[in-house]
């Protein structure tokens with residue numbers, strides 16, 4: 222069976238039945254950040270704690286990456302197999318807007334305010350055959 | 364004490380395959396010195412910078428080892444603005460009477476490819492395909508269109524004007540006007556921004572000779588006075604490039620604070636400005652910057668652009684030399700190219716692209732990664 226590992230520890234709960242994004246919250250001013258930060262950029266405090274940011278959000282802004290990016294992008298794709306993907310900021314119930322890829326649905330134009338669900342998807346396979354798992358979003362099914 | 368610009372020089376933007384970045388910087392300095400009737404030996408100080416063109420202070424190898432104070436400045440897209448600010452304070456403080464600022468660059472073809480670690484980011488951010496400046500500018504403008512009722516028509520008109528002006532500017536890189544349809548139908552790069560709505564990395568050099576205004580008349584009949592120079596960085600909540608997350612409350616951009624500081628220093632307001640240079644990394648940013656610099660309200664741009672207000676003969680001419688869209692962006696030189704163009708306009712030397720009515724007050728604005736802005740106000 223293929224081993225699946227997170228692209229980076231601490232970005233999301235994994236493995237988990239219902240994964241959530243993980244960020245940090247300042248215990249002084251309450252501001253949240255993603256990924257988790259040791260220091261608070263809002264008030265300069267050095268006391269932050271890890272917090273779950275949720276797994277459903279709304280799209281705050283978006284674009285479509287229509288060509289295959291060059292380095293530092295690192296995927297298994299070739300320019301021929303590359304599929305355009307959405308990039309947006311997703312407003313999370315944890316109180317922060319997280320930049321993320323999101324899945325495009327054929328024939329459906331993304332729009333600001335649309336509801337999105339967190340998904341953890343295989344992004345690429347590394348040299349040892351492990352699947353690198355990355356967070357993304359897909360349009361929510363109401 | 365006032366600071367005057369008495370010499371201006373540009374090495375043409377675009378591609379100079381036989382010249383290094385430093386040679387293009389030296390070329391701009393030689394032109395600026397000739398314009399002021401001065402020699403390199405007359406320079407008491409120099410500030411300069413480049414992203415990919417090498418060290419600025421190595422220009423002494425081209426120009427002569429005169430022993431002057433030469434300080435390298437590197438401050439992202441505000442490199443030129445920061446060099447100019449340093450020269451401005453050096454003269455205002457009374458320490459020096461006359462010196463030079465220079466910016467130059469020579470970038471590889473195609474988009475920049477940033478390293479996540481240079482920006483304090485982890486590798487996953489770049490590897491997963493979110494570290495592209497084109498995405499950021501597209502997302503910033505997508506939201507701006509939503510909040511302020513701006514349409515694609517405005518984006519197309521900004522590009523149309525840029526290439527019209529570039530066609531009138533001998534030192535510009537892109538010198539061919541493009542039709543509205545050519546721009547509207549060009550390849551979609553990052554929704555809503557298309558190919559002809561982005562500037563490209565390029566090459567070029569720009570230099571300015573500055574002096575204490577009390578002695579400016581010795582060197583030129585047309586001194587241009589640098590009334591204000593201000594550089595500011597982002598506040599918490601400002602929506603900036605390469606940010607894995609954004610705060611819920613969006614703060615004013617650094618442009619807003621730099622602009623206010625500059626107007627206050629100069630004792631002038633947006634209504635006093637006759638000709639302006641606004642950072643146009645893409646067409647969308649020029650539209651945002653019209654409002655962030657105080658020249659209109661957010662949302663008014665759609666009507667202003669439809670009326671042609673930002674064209675050379677309009678009420679508020681923007682980027683009369685074609686801006687970054689037509690000149691490309693050699694990062695180190697770009698901010699000083701803006702000041703060069705404003706000097707040309709205030710001297711009345713714009714030729715086919717001269718703003719009518721003898722403009723008296725000019726304004727320049729840069730904005731860039733990682734959230735900083737530089738503003739200069741110039742008068743004649």
Ligand SMILES: [Zn+2]
Pocket residue numbers: 247248249250251252261262263264265266
């Ligand atoms: Zn805090």
